[in-house]
Amino acid sequence: MSKFTFFGGKGGVGKTTVSAAFGVRSANAGDETLLVSTDPAHSTSDVFGQSFGDTPTQVTGYDGLSAMEIDPDAEVEAHLQGIRKQMAEQVSQVVVNEIDRQIEMAHNTPGAYEAALFDRLIHVMREESAPFDRVVFDTAPTGGTLRLLSLPEFLGDWVDRLVEKRQQSLDRYEMAAIGDTEPRVDAETDPIIARLRERKERFAFAGRTLREDAVFYLVCNPDELSVAETRRAVEHLRSHDLAVAGLVVNKLTPEPDPEEDGTGARYLRERCAREHERVEEVETTFSVPVVARIAARSGEITADVLDEVATELPVRPPSA
């Protein structure tokens, strides 16, 4: 059984509901479960009617289920402060003022947000997941998630090249210093190389865990845009060696009873026919099985609905 389960998909398809329901189901099956929301527009709190923060909190009314919401902005801020603090310990105030601009800039780049989220994700997988049997990730809309998941490989290569460059320049300094003065630093004791290697090791851990100990489900709706985006997402994930285990088709329109023949009924019937086509298309042309079909619910998502949805989701029996 894979410990980590990721739910992804386009915005608004119902990922939060599905992943919350999956969490409930998994907890009911006897697995100690942690539900992690990485979507900046957190709605896990709304689904359970209870506010969650940065640390795993027991969900009231559900045994064995905890939830947490990660705030990337707070992560970026903490990273920024951490560097500033370290800086103050290492160098003089004059230099600190000069460099501060650079540090600030690095934390305002578009990638910073993803990097912070990714960092936290690694931390959750590595440490905070220890007391749980299963961790369910409710991830942000597709684009961001995909980039996030392809980061380890990409960053690993980048760090490799940085280490190489640094090594090269240190080696040259050493050569130039023959017989003369001692080189300033050497590769063995260089804190920069040590730091980069540590980073690389973390990325490698993330890559390994995502490939070997995680399953991915994509949530989609039975409409053209959603299906097209899901198709791209499946390919993208596969190109990064991450296999999608299944699709969850959400928000299927309920079929009216056969004897009904009002305007509403005719509308629904037509809509259902179109959705059937879509689902069929998904079933025949995707290499990934549809693991659940969930009917649209009118009204808010409540605990009852969650339980109902939960019964429609696949969960393997708890680990032996």
Added chain:
Amino acid sequence: MTVYEQFARFREAATEVLHGLYHGMIEHPAFERIENEAMDSEDAFFFACFADAFGIPSPVSYYTAELLPYLAEDFEAWERRMWDRESVLDWKGDYHF
């Protein structure tokens, strides 16, 4: 002063001059080239880490910012050098008087 002592002193002076000549013509330029190359690859390293200092978005600068506490002083010099290549003082000390 005996002739031997004069010879010894002459040899000593000659050795020093020759060694100086060798160092100036062969040894020093060679070391300097290696050192220059070391500096160039250090510049390249800095650039790879902090390309965003020049407006080029870099996906790793969030992570490499962690290196700044160790690199602070070199970073500042590097940035000045990159922005203003004309500055004689920042010319990596590559001048002979």
